[in-house]
Amino acid sequence: MAQETATEKKTNPILPFIKIPENYPEEDAYLWGVKCNACGTKFLGERIACGKCGATGNFEEVRYGTEGELYVFAVVHQAMPDVKTPFIAGIIDLDDGVSVRANVYGLDPEKPDHSWFGKRVKMFSEVTGQDRDGNDVVAVKYKVQN
């Protein structure tokens, strides 16, 4: 009888600076990066050299927190065929000192407002689709806190 050859379905991050814990989704995905030990600057993901002071090979890995504030946003009205519009694309300044581009939920994209700048947001993750091998793909998003 033929051996079952199907490989186990995996859960992969949509971007390299997203980490998926072994026990996902019980433990949520998180952002990680490095901190330059020479000048303290933090980055999302891996670095070979520091963009601020130029130091090389002197980084420590950092796990970033889930909270920050909406620095700037755009309401997106056209996207890929499978993507529902309009949605809010934002740049979030994390409390940990790095910025990330992500979609923002909890605001009405039909009624954009200047008061959204600086809104407190909290990260969550979800499976947004499957790759061509059938593995789940996880993205991080932000929700406005009340």
Ligand SMILES: [Zn+2]
């Ligand atoms: Zn540096």
